[in-house]
Amino acid sequence: MADYIYTMEIRLTPDQLKGVNLVQEIARAAGVTLYLTGGAIRDIISGFTIRDLDFTVQGNPLKLQKDFERAGAQIAGHDEDVRTLFLVLPGNVRAEIGMSRTEEYEKVGKAPVITPASIQEDLRRRDFTVNAMALSLNEGSRGLLLDPFNGVADIEAKLLRILHNYSFVEDPSRLIRAARFAARFHWPLEERTQQRYDAAKENNYMEHILRGAVGHEIAQLAHEDDPLSVIRALEKEDWLKVLHPHWSSAKVDANGIALLMKTRQQLVDLGYTVDPSAAVMHFLTAKLSDKDISDLRRQIPRKDLIESWRDIEDHAKDLAKRLMGKEAATPSRTWNLLSAARPEMILFLAVTSRHQTVAGKIKNFLTKWRQVQQRIPLPEMTELLITPTLPEYPKIARDVFMLLLDGRLRSHTETLKFLKPFAPPPPPPPPPPRRGRGPKAAAVAAVAPAAAAPVKAGKGKGKAAPAPAAAPAVVAKSEAKPEAKAKAEAKAKPAKAAPKAVKSAAKPAAKPAAKKPAPVKKAKRKKR
Numbered sequence: 001m002a003d004y005i006y007t008m009e010i011r012l013t014p015d016q017l018k019g020v021n022l023v024q025e026i027a028r029a030a031g032v033t034l035y036l037t038g039g040a041i042r043d044i045i046s047g048f049t050i051r052d053l054d055f056t057v058q059g060n061p062l063k064l065q066k067d068f069e070r071a072g073a074q075i076a077g078h079d080e081d082v083r084t085l086f087l088v089l090p091g092n093v094r095a096e097i098g099m100s101r102t103e104e105y106e107k108v109g110k111a112p113v114i115t116p117a118s119i120q121e122d123l124r125r126r127d128f129t130v131n132a133m134a135l136s137l138n139e140g141s142r143g144l145l146l147d148p149f150n151g152v153a154d155i156e157a158k159l160l161r162i163l164h165n166y167s168f169v170e171d172p173s174r175l176i177r178a179a180r181f182a183a184r185f186h187w188p189l190e191e192r193t194q195q196r197y198d199a200a201k202e203n204n205y206m207e208h209i210l211r212g213a214v215g216h217e218i219a220q221l222a223h224e225d226d227p228l229s230v231i232r233a234l235e236k237e238d239w240l241k242v243l244h245p246h247w248s249s250a251k252v253d254a255n256g257i258a259l260l261m262k263t264r265q266q267l268v269d270l271g272y273t274v275d276p277s278a279a280v281m282h283f284l285t286a287k288l289s290d291k292d293i294s295d296l297r298r299q300i301p302r303k304d305l306i307e308s309w310r311d312i313e314d315h316a317k318d319l320a321k322r323l324m325g326k327e328a329a330t331p332s333r334t335w336n337l338l339s340a341a342r343p344e345m346i347l348f349l350a351v352t353s354r355h356q357t358v359a360g361k362i363k364n365f366l367t368k369w370r371q372v373q374q375r376i377p378l379p380e381m382t383e384l385l386i387t388p389t390l391p392e393y394p395k396i397a398r399d400v401f402m403l404l405l406d407g408r409l410r411s412h413t414e415t416l417k418f419l420k421p422f423a424p425p426p427p428p429p430p431p432p433p434r435r436g437r438g439p440k441a442a443a444v445a446a447v448a449p450a451a452a453a454p455v456k457a458g459k460g461k462g463k464a465a466p467a468p469a470a471a472p473a474v475v476a477k478s479e480a481k482p483e484a485k486a487k488a489e490a491k492a493k494p495a496k497a498a499p500k501a502v503k504s505a506a507k508p509a510a511k512p513a514a515k516k517p518a519p520v521k522k523a524k525r526k527k528r
């Protein structure tokens with residue numbers, strides 16, 4: 001049996017993996033059986049980006065709401081009918097936890113009858129074979145892949161195949177899904193699926209689509225990597241107007257979307273986790289009327305998307321205002337302000353701001369100022385024993401960076417002058433071996449001078465005992481992850497005296513030169 005746990009672990013982002021472990025813990029404690037299902041499995045196996053995590057439990061996930069909240073997850077909504085919980089797990093991981101169920105369509109255009117069921121039965125209600133797989137996250141069977149419709153084979157063949165002939169009649173939203181997946185993955189419909197698709201179109205099954213399904217499909221567009229091409233594909237199939245009668249590709253700000261996706265990639269390359277969904281919806285609906293936009297929002301089941309889309313312009317305006325004020329008067333202040341801002345806001349402002357000051361500051365934050373980090377003299381810091389093992393290291397590294405940013409350390413020499421007072425004293429030499437009487441002591445004494453030699457050498461200038469490897473990314477990392485930065489700063493001790501060269505917030509932790517590491521040796525010698 002293929003080890004899908006390993007595949008899952010290497011394919012998920014660290015935050016997604018933490019999310020899987022968290023959900024698994026909660027399900028185990030509640031005694032419910034848990035599976036990772038749907039698109040997440042498809043994307044893990046096919047190698048496409050894993051956009052969100054779909055879980056299925058044999059039980060009622062709505063009862064787990066409090067447990068998730070306690071674990072730091074945000075509840076972004078729920079669907080009482082299908083007992084599904086919409087979550088944002090720590091690290092901004094989108095997730096859905098649904099009840100394992102059957103859906104029986106008794107009448108065209110009517111909601112299906114929902115009944116709790118086993119996972120095997122649940123997989124039969126799904127749309128395409130590639131989406132009808134489940135990975136067990138349960139003790140005893142963890143890693144077992146349930147693939148009753150040969151989804152893995154269809155992933156390999158790059159085909160979208162429905163599970164049965166009535167699939168599109170039962171739920172016409174699957175027509176939209178087929179067009180969306182085909183556009184996203186460039187996978188064609190399997191031959192019979194294509195015939196059923198054409199027949200469904202010809203017979204206008206779409207007029208029976210359920211309102212709830214429309215809202216779900218609107219929201220899905222926000223998470224596409226290439227939303228414009230999906231919009232165009234839906235338009236070509238006549239499905240875009242099903243989502244909203246006034247929606248067309250002409251209502252999209254195509255340049256905005258293109259720039260948004262490019263800037264998003266830039267942020268991702270810098271190590272940010274950024275959710276562009278609100279901004280995507282902003283640009284996809286840029287030329288629709290306010291009323292049409294409200295209509296669209298009203299149908300979306302996830303309130304986190306509705307709110308972030310609704311508030312994006314106001315929040316971006318607030319940030320722009322702060323960027324033009326005192327709070328961002330210097331590069332270092334601007335850096336701090338933007339480091340603490342939500343990456344989603346930086347992204348949106350980077351694309352939309354027409355104000356030169358704001359755009360320039362964001363541009364510097366994303367490009368020029370990053371290069372300043374390379375001027376932090378890490379090799380010399382290592383030589384001075386200013387390494388990440390020092391509790392005050394994050395603060396020192398950060399202060400150097402801030403001073404460099406503001407042009408207050410103008411040369412390498414000035415930077416070293418600033419750093420030197422922070423160098424800790426060299427480690428004391430180990431005590432010499434104890435000398436006693438008898439053959440054993442004599443043997444120890446014979447070895448002792450050789451053992452002590454490296455310590456002597458270590459005392460010489462520039463020959464310090466090898467320091468632990470420096471962490472060159474310390475500033476970059478702490479800036480990219482504000483929480484990590486805050487933690488590191490909290491650890492760093494407050495300073496005592498600022499070096500003369502540059503009066504700054506940074507102060508040396510101790511005066512190294514004043515302290516001599518000799519007393520241990522002297523004391524020993526006296527004893528003898």
Ligand code: ATP
Pocket residue numbers: 037038039040051052054125126127128131132171173174177213220
């Ligand atoms: P995406 O990558 O777009 O999120 P997804 O497959 O995860 O794709 P979701 O809409 O999140 O899509 O749905 C999760 C899973 O629920 C699907 O993979 C599929 O198994 C099932 N599903 C969703 N909508 C339908 C539907 N209309 N009919 C049948 N199954 C569906």
